[in-house]
Amino acid sequence: MEVGIVSYGAYVPRYRITPEEIGRVWGVNGKAMGKGLFINQKSVPSPDEDVVTIATEAARGMMARVPEVNPEDIGCVYVGSESHPYAVKPTSTIVAEAIGATPAMTAADLEFACKAGTAGIQMCMGLVGSGMVKYGVAIGADTSQGAPGDALEYSASAGGAAYLIGSEDLIAVINKTLSFTTDTPDFWRREGQEYPSHGGRFTGEPAYFRHITSAARMMMEAQGTTPDDYDYAVFHQPNGKFPTRVAAQLGFTNEQITQGLLTPEIGNTYSGAVPLGLASVLDVAKPGDRIFVTSYGSGAGSDAFDITVTDRISSYKREKAKTLAQVMENTVQLDYAKYALYKNKILMPE
Amino acid sequence: MASIAKEWREIPGRYNLEGSKCPVCGKVYFPKRGICPECRRESLGKMEDYSVSREGEVYSFSIVHEAPAFTSKLKPYAVVMVRTTDGIMISGQLVDVNLEDVRIGMPVRAVLRRISDDGPSGVIHYGYKFVPN
């Protein structure tokens, strides 16, 4: 049975802050920092936004594009994030209610650093492929936090994308998915801690680069493909620098990764990053386009996907929801004071 | 706990703008009603669920400068009365907008946002707000 993407939706909050503005407060050359990370600005959620509202907005866009799909035919909803608003109480039930998919369905919140969203896509593929559900919804969304003054503060941002996975009327077939997973302590957050910790330079080679290149090479070997066979490639993007370098290591060109590389303009959306990058590619994809996708989640693992866009994308009602280019219009720059207020970094009276 | 139960019952209205339609005269009510005030007994027990359109335009608005604690981070902000594309009047907060751009007739769309919470350990209440469309 062919399994793949029936529809998708994406959302990024409208507020932005620049590395220069963050650096101004901490006495750091933020402009150089931004240049080094290849991040021009990052998104910031409004005080009334969180993973529930971001996931819902993405999921409603996804449903608006397929008015023929009955939300009651959705058999599972998975929301992957490392910033669920509740420690106990699922995000996924709220989102499922908000798209009219409840109550005859299963749901769960997933957590695997930045790859919980793609893990959700794999779970939906399994349930759809086995015939257990007609449609599955997988969402990756985050409102990630970097500790004030930490390097992560320059990149940690907010956004998310939702995927409707099914076996009929696919706009893109997922030809294959596989993963590369090990126990690697490069990034973590203990229960009750507000901000994550990371292994500094350790987060590069043995973590991000090893897992992505391993999963990507396993995929190309399994499919008998080379980078030339793909029109687009999307890699996890904690900053703009890492995906550019990993693409070059694997033999992909800048042209192949540009459309799916959003971090320079929105920052690191964690679980939202690869789902958003893929959404940006689907926003412009044409029948027959082949897309190579590899996510990365600290801890650590990479999920790779080999995807082919179908003829159906020509009649797909993409215009029923905003494309990422439209979502990313009309942004509003914040200064650090307003940013601190919006991100609950100012101590308020009880 | 009474308020949690009340809020929970209101979820279909607050998330999905679910109102009621009178099967006798066809009038739509938001929020939900168990009886049509015009058809009265004839409509009792027959009111149907009706999902109000999430799109509409600003019918009237006001700018709020003194806000309750939870929304104080967003002040000043706009509250609007919206006429939805199916003709229903709904009021709520208008967010993600430059206040000087708010005007009557402005196209808007209902989205899900955090409305309030019962403190740092309490329930978070989600509901509709409007954004420019």
Ligand SMILES: [Zn+2]
């Ligand atoms: Zn009536």
